[in-house]
Amino acid sequence: MIIRPRICLRLSHFDHADVRFRTRSMSALSPCCGCDYAGGPASPPAEKTPMMRPVAPTAAALALALLPLSANAQDVTLSFGAALSTDYLVSGQSQTGGRPAFQPYVEVGLGGFYAGVWASNVRLDRDRTEVDLYAGFRNSVGALSYDVGYARYFYNRSGNCCGEVLLSLGYAAPYGMTFLGDAAYDPSAEILTASAGAEYVFPAGWSVSAEVGRVEKSRNFWNVGVGMALNEITSLDLRVHDTNISSALVVGTVSFDF
16 A cells, blocks of 8 residues: 555545556655655655645635536545655655654545645755645546546745646456556656556455655655555555655554545
8 A cells, every 4th residue: 555645636545446546655646756845846856845825715616616516415535544654755856854744634526526625844945835736536436447637736924836637547356457558747847757657455454565656857766565454434554655766664653644
């Protein structure tokens, strides 16, 4: 089980056969790949991370407006939750300086369309808070699932950093195997982050998973770990992350999803 990000995005896992953005701990949905902390393009790309300024509520309202308004109230779904993690990583690099992270989220869905808000504490120059606004459409056709959307990243001091177009694909193979692919493209910085992964779920409710990927113009990254669903709400994840430009890190996460 790879924690999202909940991507980026979240994004941020491998705990479902359907595809949902795994923005954060996993990779593709990580903080703005091509942003510096002041909101402009940078090279090499920095991790994405936003925070909410006065503009954020307006942006959230616009995201929610993407949902069709003609459906009945009973068709609307609301999900929310939070994760506690020993570190907040994006494509293998820490966003909190090796410190723990608290990451709440809320999402509204309607007929495959969805919009949500995800947040985390960070430690990036002057910034201490990130808020991601995202919206998109997810669906499945047989064993194939897909998720297409857009995420915008804000920071408490830097403000509106950047955004990414997001694509996640999943294939539920026989015997408990799931294969996943993610891509995130920042059109302003012209930077692509892509990854591929696989997960095997054991009948007892725990899983093993791995992912490899690359941030264009920056680094390669990978992770491998184990997850356990304690119940329908609570899950645990222990994972080793590494890149070709930094040392390996071990991250533990407990997630609560309602």
